Amino acid sequence: MTLCEVCARLDIEQLGDTDVRFHPNLKSLQQSAAAKCPFCTLCYTRVMDNTEDSVTDALLNDRIPENYEVECFTPSVWLRGEMRQGNRGVGKDLQGCGIWISCGRLYPDGGLGEINRPGMPFTSRLSVFASQNTSAAFKYIDRLSTADHDPDLYISLASWRLKRCKASHTLCNPASSDMPTRIIAVGKPSEKPQLVTTGGLCEPYLALSYCWGPAQDTFTLTHETKAELFSGVAEEKLTRTHQEAIQIARSLGIGYVWIDALCILQGDADDWAFESQRMAQVYGNATLTIIAGRSSDAREGFLTNRLRQKVPPCALRISAHSEETLNVCLPRSTTVGPVSTRGWCFQEEKLSTRAIVFGQEQMIYQCREEQNWEDGQIKFHDLTPTFLAPGVSGFGGACSPADKDATLDTWYRFVEIFTMRALSNPHDVFAAIASIAKLAQNVLGSRYLAGLWEEDLVRGLLWRPRPQVQAHPLCKEPLTRPRPTPFAPAPVIRAPSWSWASVEGPILRAYDRNPGRFRDSNHVKIKPNPGGTGWTADENCDVSVLHMPACELQMVGRVAKVVLVKTGAREWLLADNSRRKWLTYSRMLRHAVLLTSPGEEGSDANSDGSVVAAGVFDVLEEAGDHEEVYCLPLIEKEGLMVVPHGNSWKRVGWVELRSWAWFEAQPEIEVRLV
Structure with a gap:
């Protein structure tokens, strides 16, 4: 198609x-698009996709x-163009080259x-890109790689980024x-x-992060196939994703690739337990991780x-x-794809020092210092060292309180993301x-109790189901107990009731601008059992323990029996003039129950003083x-909803306290939370 007279006079400079x-108006642009001008068609399509119907309807009429x-x-x-050769610019985040279309200047x-x-x-906004092997490609880093355009771009993109990263990024060098x-x-x-045992071998290698998919008959390493893999396996026996990972390694001149299905003995519990704890070394020491983001099934490739x-x-x-040209196209999504929904893949990405991500609509090269999208976008990371980069983290030796607070903050943020993801085997929740x-433990020096850190246990206990307190497009469904899968028959009990792992779905941490308050005895309303060994005597919890279905916390606190009022809570809370002083999350109103003090017979929530x-x-x-619940305050305004479980207590929910004075009047008792 030929450019219209207006577009034929345009140039990037x-x-x-x-x-x-x-154009004098949107209607004129529409008419030129209808006449098949390719650039006007791009502009009109983008405006119509990106603008409210009421606005475009008015302008077209x-x-x-x-x-x-x-x-x-x-x-x-x-x-108006937004062009940067080499995408040089100032700022933490840079967009790629583009052209803005606006109504008015x-x-x-x-x-x-x-x-x-x-x-x-x-x-x-439209995106701008240069085709590979053109003179424009030396000036502009923005690219497009599809089945029809520069399909082998991954080779040059990965090679160039990897070379640059090795030469100038200190934080990205593997620790070992x-x-x-x-x-x-x-x-x-x-x-x-061919599968080989590394022994003392020290060579560059790639690691693969991907979705296995639903098939259970693909070729993997087992005791039956071990001999075949060690002698050399016919490539056509492998899934397409495994074949393509091998193809990338060859294209980059790297002789080895680690693929879990081919390097961990499947069906061997001992080998799985040993290897699954070495993921920090596997992904952290890899020269580059391949993240097959756009594929949900290893048989399909990426x-x-x-x-x-x-x-x-x-x-x-x-x-x-x-006559030299640049290309203009519709913007592409930065979404990674199905991999970003899988639990194991979260850890694999975070542990990788460098990765090339084959995203839903474009590639991304990411490392500890920056992310570079195929379309020219760049995001520069905070270069403050973290516990994820051992050896270069600056966390060696004794760690300061600030180091520990930073590590805890990152940990809670990671748990929030991790709980948004799915696991084929729900029992893998701690292993993954x-x-x-x-x-994190290397910095904190703390016991790890079923997903919580003993030294920050009170804050850890105050997790909440995310849909109950925060609107999020990916967190709309209510939480459930872990559901059975082909790998985990019912009932699925994978964690104590007080752990975020006891439920399935996204959670949100307790938030406080001053994390030290959770270690302040005047703020915290529970304490470890005197004479005990911290918060628990259980020795079966640690980072090396991959299954922690039970752990008993032993503490002293005030457990108070309350009357449960399940109806009319929203209306009562909306009418409560003091609500803003004690109720942090207005979103909880749609699901809340009222907890009232047991009073004289016939008392109910209509009495302001009875709702505690x-x-x-x-x-x-x-x-x-x-029908019968109790409250266990953890801090002055927040706590847990618990129920008796034999001689112990189980968490069933969370509470916000309206009257700490009422709870303070209750006697302290020994509490065993399971």
């Missing part, structure tokens, strides 16, 4: 230097959108007029050159991949980007005096994050299972 009046005045409104469509207009206030009715126990020697394309945009890219000249926990707390059951569907 012109757009980069000044605002360009493109010669009406002024709401909230604009006739006297000062301009319907004109403008372009973009701010600031420099007093030149044709600007709309308040705000522009629409502002949309130790290799995994077993690894695949890829050989030449004419040779069979190398080919099958993106088909609504409108194909379009070429524009770089300058009026040159064990290597991160081990690195509001609570929410961790698993909402369990509310019908309980």
Whole structure:
């Protein structure tokens, strides 16, 4: 298709230097798109996809959108380029090269007029990229790789980024050159991949992070296939994802690749237990991790980007005096893909010093210092060392309170993300994050109790189901107890009731601007059992323990019996004038129950003084299972909803306290929380 007369006069340098009046109005742009001008089609498609229907409907029908005045409104469509050679710029985050489309000039207009206030009715952006092996590619780093355009871009992108990272990024150097126990020697394309035992071998290798998928008959390392793998396996027996990982290693000139299904003995519990605790070394020491983000099934592969945009890219000249071109296209998603929903893959990504991610619509090269998207976006990370980079973290020797607070903050943030992900085997909940926990323990020096740290136990106990307290597009469904799967028959009991791992679904940590308050005896309302060994005598909890279905906490606290009022809680709380003083999370109102003090017969929630707390059951569907509950305050305003369990107590929910004075009047007793 041929550019229209207006677009034929456009060039990248012109757009980069000044605002360009493109069309007198959106209707004119629509007509040019209908006449098949490729650039006008791109612009019109992007505006229509990115703008509210009420706005485009008004503009296409010669009406002024709401909230604009006739006297000062301009319907004109403008372009402005945002071009950076090499994407050089100032700031923590940089967008790739692009072209803005706006109704009225973009701010600031420099007093030149044709600007709309308040705000522009629409502002949309197109991406710009250079094709590989063109002269423009030496100036601009923005790229596009699909099945139809530069499909082998991953080779040059990974090679260039890896070389640059090795030369200039101190934080990205692996702490050790130790290799995994077993690894695949890829050989030449004419040779069979072969499993080898590394022994004292120290060679660069790749590691693979991917989704296995539903198939249970794919070729893996077992006692039956071990001899075949050690002698060399026919490549066609492997899943497509495994074949493509081997292909990448060969293309980059790296002789080895680690793939869990081919390097850990499947069905051997002892080998799995040993190897699953070495993920920090496996991924941390890898030269590069391949993250097969866009694939949900290892049989399908991941190398080919099958993106088909609504409108194909379009070429524009770089300058009026040159035939050299850059390409313009619709923006691409930065979403990683199915891998970002899997529990094991979270740890694999966080432990990797460098990775190339084959995302849903584009590739990403990421390391400890920055992330670089295929489309030119760059995000620079905070270079403050963390516990994830042993050897270069600056956390050697005795760790300061600030180091520990930073580690705890990162840990809680990681748990929030991890609990948003799924596990094929729910019993893997601790194993799938064990290597991160081990690195955190090196800083904290604390016992690890079923996902919580003993030295910060009170804050750890105050987790909440995320959908109950915070709106999030990926966290809408209520939490459940861990559900059975083909790998885990019912009942699935994988953690004590007080651990976030006792439920399935996203949780949110307790938040406090001053984490030291959780270690302040005036703020904290429970304490370890006198004469005991900390918060528990249980010796079966630690980062090296991969299954922790039970652990008893022993403490002294005030357990108070309350009356459970399940109906009318929302209305009562909305009418409570003191609500803002004690109820932190307004979102909890839709699920809350009232907890009232046991009073004279006939007392109810209508008496202001009788409501001592509001609570929410961790698993909402369990509310019908309980008619009698108790409160265990942990800090002055927050605590747990518990129920008797033999001679112990079990957590069933969380509470916010309306009257600490009432709880303070209750006697302290020995509490065993299981």
